[in-house]
């Protein structure tokens with residue numbers, strides 16, 4: 001496929017130094033974070049502006065060269081690494097941040113801006129960004145938009161789509177769409193910006209976005225609750241939500257995951273004895289929310305133990321039990337990572353049936369589960385599945401479908417789950433999605449095989 005790459009046109013578009021062909025230069029772009037998905041890129045192209053992205057896509061369209069789009073390469077579903085031979089379009093150089101518009105509570109960010117840089121920028125103006133997640137230092141705005149990322153504050157602020165007021169994007173033919181005025185109301189027909197969010201780079205390449213910012217709430221309190229089982233932890237949540245209007249996170253952890261985090265992070269035990277299930281909750285406000293949190297935790301039915309952190313070092317230490325799950329799981333081996341959600345009323349049943357579902361598919365596998373309990377979103381990680389990874393995937397996704405859930409809650413569908421899309425989407429919906437894809441990318445050059453399988 002290398003022969004059909006428009007290398008000279010790409011060099012003219014971005015400069016010789018930013019078209020990478022040698023294997024030692026392209027290698028870091030060709031494997032995903034987990035090590036599960038990889039493929040050779042025809043070349044890696046690194047534009048630094050929307051105009052350069054437009055020139056790259058124009059060249060690729062003329063040559064019929066497929067393109068894979070990548071941001072910080074923190075994706076977990078194989079949606080941003082090559083399958084083999086594509087032009088890998090890296091957006092990390094699109095890292096410009098506009099001035100914070102404090103009056104409007106908005107900012108413009110390039111697709112390559114990291115989440116951490118965006119947060120720091122907003123906080124310097126007394127505001128904050130509503131989405132947060134553990135991969136903040138590497139994950140980029142473009143990737144967050146492409147996957148409609150969620151993370152740990154969805155309970156309070158919603159997912160990425162809810163923060164998005166506008167976008168600039170390059171379409172498959174190289175034309176540019178720009179809706180960056182930050183309008184809070186706009187009833188002029190189809191919402192292309194919203195459509196691009198969650199489209200996983202299959203409809204256009206988002207190069208910049210206009211984002212909503214939220215008030216900076218510097219006063220925080222974090223509690224870790226030890227619970228006898230998942231049902232009890234889930235049952236506590238509605239009461240916490242009702243009593244704590246400033247609740248900003250609720251995360252579910254289990255003993256096996258915490259043990260891995262302690263092992264790899266060399267962390268002390270949070271309690272004198274191990275407990276089966278833990279609920280990590282955070283409140284954020286302008287006034288100190290500690291007393292309200294302590295009172296609400298004290299009322300939690302079934303509570304076995306609890307610890308509350310009021311200073312930032314203590315809060316970081318409690319969050320480490322949650323945020324180090326991803327690294328600790330990967331330190332044990334290459335996991336099968338499934339990111340699913342079910343209606344919250346069905347979460348107890350999903351949890352109750354996961355162990356037997358996984359062991360039925362892969363008897364030697366180890367199951368590590370954690371997740372965002374308020375959204376019914378579990379991260380199902382399966383270690384030691386050997387060559388039964390696809391069997392486990394199918395078994396878990398079928399269980400989720402039976403419970404009327406989604407096979408992809410916040411990581412995207414990518415290549416990992418494309419063949420199972422019909423478990424969460426009807427034939428009519430998939431036909432509509434294919435029709436939109438064909439209308440916007442008739443030659444099928446953008447992220448082929450991602451989200452929608454290649455047509456037979």
Ligand code: MLT
Pocket residue numbers: 133134151323325326339379
């Ligand atoms: C998380 O919530 O930590 C992320 O979605 C990453 C993961 O699932 O491993």
Ligand code: ZN
Pocket residue numbers: 151372379410
């Ligand atoms: Zn998550």
